[in-house]
Amino acid sequence: MHETAIAKQTLDLALSSAKAAGAARILEIHMSIGALSGVVPNLLENALSELARGTPAEGALLRTQYVPPRLLCADCGQESEGIRGLYTCPFCGSAQIRLIGGSGYRIDDLLVE
DSSP, X not given: OHHHHHHHHHHHHHHHHHHHTTOSOEEEEEEEEETTSXXXXXXXXXXXXXXXXXXXXXXXXXXXXXXXXXXXXXXXXXXXXXXXXXXXXXXXXXXXXXXXXXXXXXXXXXXXX
């Protein structure tokens, strides 16, 4: 379950950011999670909850935002939202497309006190 490793990285980064800001507690962690990242939000939330016990992030809520896949066509330069099974540009029909978004995850914001 790679969500545990991602939760550990997320918690470490959130705790260090909160400490640098002089915050006593983390109330919420806001994240963007790409549709193609392979991250399952509820598994990430469970892992984060377990790892946060006894830290200033204990009880923090995880707020996630879905990020759809984004494609870029090398021929016409148009960006489009990726659709599962669509391997050509919806504008010009070219197969020269590459994934430019929706495959990762990131912390967007922290709510601290």
